[in-house]
Amino acid sequence: MQKTAEKSIQIGQLAKNLGITTRTIRYYEEIGLMGATERLGGGTRTYNRDDVLRLKFILKLKELGISLKEMQELAENFDINQQSFGTITPKLLEILDGHIGKVDQKIANLASLRKEIVAYRSRITDILQGHAPVVR
Amino acid sequence: MQKTAEKSIQIGQLAKNLGITTRTIRYYEEIGLMGATERLGGGTRTYNRDDVLRLKFILKLKELGISLKEMQELAENFDINQQSFGTITPKLLEILDGHIGKVDQKIANLASLRKEIVAYRSRITDILQGHAPVVR
């Protein structure tokens, strides 16, 4: 087995590539979302392709509204870093199903909130036109 | 003009009635959402019917997902005590409309997230059954 030349990058470049700050990356490491990556002699962090993928995955989930805390729970059961899909247990499926449920719940809540806002809105316009009493 | 006996209540009772804490009510006063209400001799806050209506209004908006900060902007224009209800509504409608948009956006995002999770899930089950390659 030969190591293919890992073209790792440093934190500043990685941050720039992804449009985030170095603080953010270090923070994710701090809270255990990014495992500790390799360091150069002086302690400089180094990120290989897998690390980058993992970070992108985190950002993707975040973009879609999953909190870092939720990701931490996921991370306990699902080590994105080193495991290939073949080794993933059914536990992950369970977690994903749970998340689908949560998302469904959130969607339902928002939909009902939307309804209320719309209803409230039209009550106000009614009031403005004198079609309804001011206080219910 | 005769003052009808104003049956004012104190903060503890009001909080209990509305299912919030006294801290919350004082906080709303602190940030200028509730105007300063009358006080008894010892400094005890006293809330009349209008004050209660105003607080209920605040809670309603909050329930609809409008932040206290947004309400502060509104508060400059709405003086429920002065019955200038008509003047606040255009701004309020604007804010409500903005909220409907935001909620729609969130729903769309969650729906897409849901799709992705579902897709991700089935990719994994496929892998577990050897029907698909391990790496995308």
Add this chain to the structure above:
DNA sequence: CATATAGCTTACGTAAAGGTCAAGATTAAA
């Protein structure tokens, strides 16, 4: 060598919406 640039750790700051004491003053009830 000197400077510039990038990185490191430690640690305090921020916003939102209150929670939670603390210590004292007042009011209500017995």
Add this chain to the structure above:
DNA sequence: TTTAATCTTGACCTTTACGTAAGCTATATG
């Protein structure tokens, strides 16, 4: 009147996701 309940202000605590600054090290370049 004594006690118990309620109220007052003030001030620090909490969570989330980083921002920002201080002080120090390492690497690159003129």
